Amino acid sequence: MISRALQSAYVAIRKNPLSDTSASKHVQAAIHIYIAKDNLGKGHVTPMIYAVIKLAIGMYGLILGMHWMRSGLEELAADKLPIWIQRFVKTPTRGLFTGIFITLLLQSSGAVTVITIGFVSIGTITFADSIGVILGTNIGSTITAQMIALQLDRMAIPILGIGFLVMICCKRPLRHIGQALFGFGMIFTSLAFMTASLQPLAQSGWFRGLLQTSAANPLLGVLAGAFLTALVQSSSATTALTIALSSQHLVALPGAIAIVLGNNIGTCVTAVLAAIGNPIQARQVALAHVLLNVAGVAIFLPFLQPFTWLNQAITSSPAMQVAMAHTLFNIISSLLAWPIARPFASFIEWLLPARQSV
Numbered sequence: 001m002i003s004r005a006l007q008s009a010y011v012a013i014r015k016n017p018l019s020d021t022s023a024s025k026h027v028q029a030a031i032h033i034y035i036a037k038d039n040l041g042k043g044h045v046t047p048m049i050y051a052v053i054k055l056a057i058g059m060y061g062l063i064l065g066m067h068w069m070r071s072g073l074e075e076l077a078a079d080k081l082p083i084w085i086q087r088f089v090k091t092p093t094r095g096l097f098t099g100i101f102i103t104l105l106l107q108s109s110g111a112v113t114v115i116t117i118g119f120v121s122i123g124t125i126t127f128a129d130s131i132g133v134i135l136g137t138n139i140g141s142t143i144t145a146q147m148i149a150l151q152l153d154r155m156a157i158p159i160l161g162i163g164f165l166v167m168i169c170c171k172r173p174l175r176h177i178g179q180a181l182f183g184f185g186m187i188f189t190s191l192a193f194m195t196a197s198l199q200p201l202a203q204s205g206w207f208r209g210l211l212q213t214s215a216a217n218p219l220l221g222v223l224a225g226a227f228l229t230a231l232v233q234s235s236s237a238t239t240a241l242t243i244a245l246s247s248q249h250l251v252a253l254p255g256a257i258a259i260v261l262g263n264n265i266g267t268c269v270t271a272v273l274a275a276i277g278n279p280i281q282a283r284q285v286a287l288a289h290v291l292l293n294v295a296g297v298a299i300f301l302p303f304l305q306p307f308t309w310l311n312q313a314i315t316s317s318p319a320m321q322v323a324m325a326h327t328l329f330n331i332i333s334s335l336l337a338w339p340i341a342r343p344f345a346s347f348i349e350w351l352l353p354a355r356q357s358v
Contacts, residue, residue: 061190063237069183075176089125092132092341099136109141110270117274121282128345135334142327144236149323160185194244218258225262235267246318254308257325261297280354288348296333
């Protein structure tokens with residue numbers, strides 16, 4: 001009744017505007033908003049729209065949680081990071097382990113790559129020594145996917161609460177620990193929110209068709225993963241979304257693995273952006289990062305089905321299968337490139353020589 005009365009009043013005002021044009025417009029706008037709210041409450045907005053909005057909110061919360069956790073951890077180690085990198089990155093092997101350790105600490109391969117580019121730009125470390133760090137960051141980034149696959153939903157709220165209390169009640173360095181805990185809890189809270197939002201999408205024919213098409217054509221899955229990761233600037237976030245899709249049985253494992261492979265290409269955008277405007281050595285690091293990840297995907301893609309079987313043999317959990325595929329891909333591809341790090345660095349210097357102005 002109220003909605004019909006408001007609609008009638010809205011039509012009447014449109015036909016016979018008030019003498020005060022400004023007042024008439026304000027009244028029309030107010031009635032229009034009220035009608036929209038009334039329609040929203042009556043379910044005129046489909047559950048699909050609600051699901052998409054919830055998914056977007058969950059993704060935003062996930063990225064924000066990762067940012068909070070990373071920021072807290074960075075503050076804890078801020079004074080020591082330059083010392084560690086300068087002291088330990090002297091050979092590809094030491095660079096590999098340094099990259100793994102710092103990425104585990106910061107929970108961001110992109111952040112470590114950007115730091116490395118900065119040090120190469122000012123001459124603190126050489127380009128050749130940075131190759132090992134890049135390989136290490138690829139391995140170190142896999143721990144985030146493994147944590148997400150554990151689906152620690154029940155612990156999320158307590159961790160969130162403890163982190164918040166420590167963050168507002170304590171001084172440094174405990175405050176930074178609280179910030180990291182708060183971000184950690186926010187990651188799993190957002191992941192649960194995303195998983196719940198995917199249930200209405202599971203009933204959608206077009207959504208299922210889109211995922212089935214990606215699963216049937218692995219190259220499309222790779223491109224989708226690369227594009228989404230480049231868009232949100234977080235491979236961990238897109239891997240988390242893929243894990244959520246897989247755990248809801250919305251995407252088959254081969255398609256999920258293809259998306260994860262694409263994530264590793266998309267994450268290179270961070271390095272490319274960081275290298276813009278920097279010396280040629282910094283651009284060499286970015287190029288090396290891109291070529292290493294693209295080559296790894298190119299090697300694995302033809303063997304996607306056997307790789308799928310391997311992960312299915314390791315675990316029966318769909319979420320863990322995706323996380324394990326992410327881990328194995330990065331470990332194997334990094335270890336394959338590790339023995340040839342020096343020749344690969346020479347190859348990059350040949351492709352992009354220091355004398356060249358780009």
